[in-house]
Amino acid sequence: MGMFSSKKGKEMPAISTASxxxxxxxxxxxxxxxxxxxxxxxxxxxxxPSASELTKLEKKSLVNYIYVGRPMKKWQATYGTSPQIQLGDKFASVEEIPLFLENHKITVPEVQRPGITTSLKVDGTVTMGIVTDVKTALRKANQLKVNYSAKPKSD
Amino acid sequence: MARRKPPEINASSMADIAFLLLIFFLVTTTIVEDKGVLVRLPPWSDEPPENLKMNTRNVYSVLVNAENQLLVRGEPASLETLKENTKIFISNPQRLENMAEDPKKAIVSLRNDRGTNYETYLTVYNELKAAYNELRDEMANRRHGKDFEFLTRDQQRVIASELPLVISEAEPTNFGEEQ
Structure with missing residues (x-):
């Protein structure tokens, strides 16, 4: 017994938290x-919506986002409940898309510009009318690489 | 003169600072989950497109109306069978008279209404793309014994040129847009 009590009385060494x-x-x-x-x-x-044939968006700096959906509760008083487009952090109309694309484009070095992708984040319940208008605006602005944002399908 | 040992810097609060930073980043960021169906839009031209005379046997027309119902080659169809039917149409294993002569000549034509639900539209587009991707995978497995995405660039290019992904989208009809 004596061999174990030899440490009695000594202080416990402090655990080092340096790491x-x-x-x-x-x-x-x-x-x-x-x-x-x-x-x-x-x-x-x-x-x-969910889909199975998904491609990952690679370079974040080459992606611009266009949101389409119904305004959230607190904005419904001002903007109603019909689907709206959101560019950056504000509501916008289809006419503002070319300027939005141009503003993003000048932040990208010239050699990388062909790789610019537009990510369309569209609510599943929205009808195609507004989406078609956005697509037409993108085509007119010659922004042809488009990614329909979707969730991976779980099946 | 007795040299004193320099006092140790107390590092115990360092962990707290790092924790604070960590929590800040956790709150202000989102985990990347940016995936989607990649498409290439056709360039815009002001002139109406030329009325190309296509052999009807090579055209797989898919219409989606404002009630989200499908009309495939003039007959009502369902989403469940769309992918399989598209694959059969493109590859035409039995060399039928009314299906694509050759996968290179096949064209999938998609037309929707302005009142179609976006979810239905994307599901249809996804099924059509899946049909092509599965055919490419099958061909890749037959030739090289592995899936399309694991092939080299050149091998992928050869297969993609034999099974070109052509989904043409016509200007949507406008019967049932919500006001």
Whole structure:
């Protein structure tokens, strides 16, 4: 028994927490890499349909987003309940799409411009009328690479 | 003069600072889940398109009306069978008279109404694209023993040129748009 009680009375060594910040920083960097900054507050409700033939959008800087959906509750008093287009963080009309595309284009280096993709985030319940108008505006602005945003199908 | 040991910097609050940063990033970011159906729109031209005389056996026309119902080659159809029927039409395994002469000549024509639901439209488009992708996969498996996406660029190009993805979209009709 005596051999175990020899340490009695000595203080417990403090656990070193010096590596804790490193662990947390590692977590932090992980999250910084796998996430993107939330760029725009959604003013329209967008619940994209699901599809199986999906392509991943590769370079975030080459993507611009157009949202189409019904205005959220707090905006319904001003904008009604019929489907609306949202560019950036505000409501817009079809006529404003060319300028929006141009504003995005000048932020992209010239060599990468052919790779610019427009991501259409459209609510599933919206009718094709407004979507067709957006598509026509995109074609007129010669922005032909389009990605219909969709959720992966779970089957 | 006795040299004093330099005082140790207390690093215990460092973890708190890092936690704060971590939580900030968790709140302000979203996990990337940006996927979608990639399409290439046709360029805009002000002149109406030329009325190309297509052999009707090569055209697979799909119409979607404002009630989200399908009309495939003049007959009502359902979403469940669309993919299989499209695959049969394109590959035409039995060399039927009323189906595509050759996958290269086949054209899928999609037309919808301004009142069609976007969800239905995307599902139809997805099924048509899936038909082509499955045919490409089958051909890739026959020739190289692996799926299309694992082939080299050149192999992919050969197969894609033999099974070109042609989905032509006509100007939508306007019968049932919501006001």
């Amino acid at each position: 804790l910040p490193d662990i947390i920083f590692m977590l932090l960097f992980f999250f910084m890499v796998v996430t993107v900054l939330r760029d725009a507050e959604l003013k329209v409700s967008v619940n994209t």
